[in-house]
Amino acid sequence: MALRPWFFLLAAVAAEIVGVTAMKLDAQHGSWGALLFMYAMVGLSFFLLATAMEQIPMAVSYATWETLGLGAVAFIGYRFFGESIGPMKLLGLAVLIAGVVLVNAGGQAQE
Template sequence: MGWVYLSVAIGFEIAGTTAMKLSDGMTRLWPALAVVLCYSVSFTLLAWALRSLEVGVAYAVWSAVGTMAIAAIGILVFGEGVGTMKLLGLALIVAGVVSLRLAGPGA
């Protein structure tokens, strides 16, 4: 169940961060409320996931997938720039998470 909780937590983290962008510095009520709700749910589910997952791996996956998804949303939805360094940075994040996952429990 830990991976299920983590996956849903990541979805809420992505939604919360997107809402944060839409909140215009937390000055727009509905997006600001969505930020609070989404992050509350995300952290609760992350805590539940940590009952059965290693904290280092779970947090790395949570933050890496969220970072990659938000970078993609920034590019595709908000028209943010994409360049070689941004793509290299995202690739390094993926490599780090994969190496943590391959290390296995207790490594």
């Protein structure tokens, strides 16, 4: 499989992370600029995700997009917003990562 769709998928993840972080900042400060920026980033993320789905199976691309985004957002919440990461949250992230690995392996086995 070509690498180009995976670059679109990673760009979609990055846009989602930026958008969700802007959402958190908007929730704290109530800025219209952050709100508009958040909508733009989420829209860009979905556009890039849809572009990636032209070549990557839907289950694989969505699972990867959501899990990488969730892991990054959990880290950003912990590092910059003082949110906790306890054992249950870490276990949940580990299960999600294992699920993505299995979904990706299953998607490649069918091709």
